[in-house]
Amino acid sequence: MKKILALSVASCAFFSALNAVDLKIAGSSTVYPFTSFVAEEYAAINNAKTPIVESLGTGGGFKVFCEGITDISNASRPIKSSEFEACQKAGITDIVGIMIGYDGIVLAQNKANAPLNITMKELFLALAKEVPQDGKLIPNPYTNWQQINKNLPNRKITIYGPPSSSGTRDTIEELVMSEVSKKIPEYKGAYKTIRQDSAFIPSGENDNLIVSKLSVDKDAFGLFGYGFLSSNEDKINATTIDNIEANAKNIMEGKYELARSLYIYINANKNPKESFEFAKIYMSDDLAKSGGELEKIGLVPLSEINLKATQKHIEDRKILNEELVKAGKVF
Missing domain, CATH: 3.40.190.10 (Periplasmic binding protein-like II)
Structure with missing residues (x-):
């Protein structure tokens, strides 16, 4: 506020x-x-x-x-x-x-990285402040993607994303955090709290700044609108989410889960x-x-x-x- x-x-x-x-x-x-x-x-x-x-x-x-x-x-x-x-x-x-x-919210990375699929649950576990373990919620211990799924890249979890004033942040909280947590018994309902450590870095209202960070930090990911992906495809690519590509057709037809x-x-x-x-x-x-x-x-x-x-x-x-x-x- x-x-x-x-x-x-x-x-x-x-x-x-x-x-x-x-x-x-x-x-x-x-x-x-x-x-x-x-x-x-x-x-x-x-x-x-x-x-x-x-x-x-x-x-x-x-x-x-x-x-x-x-x-x-x-x-x-x-x-x-x-x-x-x-x-x-x-x-x-x-x-x-x-x-x-x-528009669709994309999880993008430096184009030097191989194409990648991430599930909504894996993205949730990378973002959540607390995660389930042994039937209870604990502070998120995940610092590497392979700790979430051994088949994911051996890369430090660093996600540049929107600040709390952003509509993109609100959409992430609804479409990722809330929707996934409802399916996990330990949360007992919707859970929207995004972690506040160095794994998630709020990066202001200039999404071009996130794109520029991905050009330097090749292990990092960025969360932002599809429009910034389509205008920077020479520098970055987007992960598929649950094997659905972020493209105009999938977004328009509502197949891409992070469409808005x-x-x-x-x-x-x-x-x-x-x-x-x-x-x-x-x-x-x-x-x-x-x-x-x-x-x-x-x-x-x-x-x-x-x-x-x-x-x-x-x-x-x-x-x-x-x-x-x-x-x-x-x-």
Whole structure:
């Protein structure tokens, strides 16, 4: 929480110095490259100032959005009920959520390493703060992948990953930690606590930084969005997860277990003309359709039917309500 508040203060100073800019956008580091691309398109099409786009993480983005600092919030997960309530209490009452496409969280490594398959359970055991042993939970003793499975590489467990403010971190906690732990009796339900020793290293909101670390540390792994894999395939490769490859087709079809949806959220009462024009460009056929410009930089596109539904949703500007938020939907 202290980190998010610090980000909020820093963002206030950052954006107040740029009060001539029409649109202000912040949030997910995963969505950042796609929104930045659209910002350039928006400026060119409308002969307007390029919107400022900042990477604060999904949680940090919602914090400044609910304070009225930004017009649009990038998110790699749906808005939480607590965030929605914070916005409502702060007077940000009319919010329109838009799903822009799909992404998958990848476990990547230096390309010098041989292709590798890791199961969801093995990834969980590498990440968990506590693991089962002799019928009880103990502090995670695993420091080498072969301690988890002798068939895995003889490599120290070092995983560079997202910080607590990140939507990617939230997704890992849900799709890996919670889902796997429910199947292990010792946890007696969902367990989401990620270890805090040197085996897991939070690496800020700049996923390119993790990619650069993998270029140096050939034994390490990184957890980040598929878009950063697709734009760095000359440097890194992704492990398969339960023998399913992280690729656009598997992510779109939901076969890849770490697939997720990506979003932008609009304050419908703050610069609505500019914000919804931005959204229309974002979800235009030229950019968002299969084979469009955003797919070329790593966004997994919506199906044609879902894209048409989203384009209509932008025209209709349906406001989010508590029921939709609780269901994790935008319309």
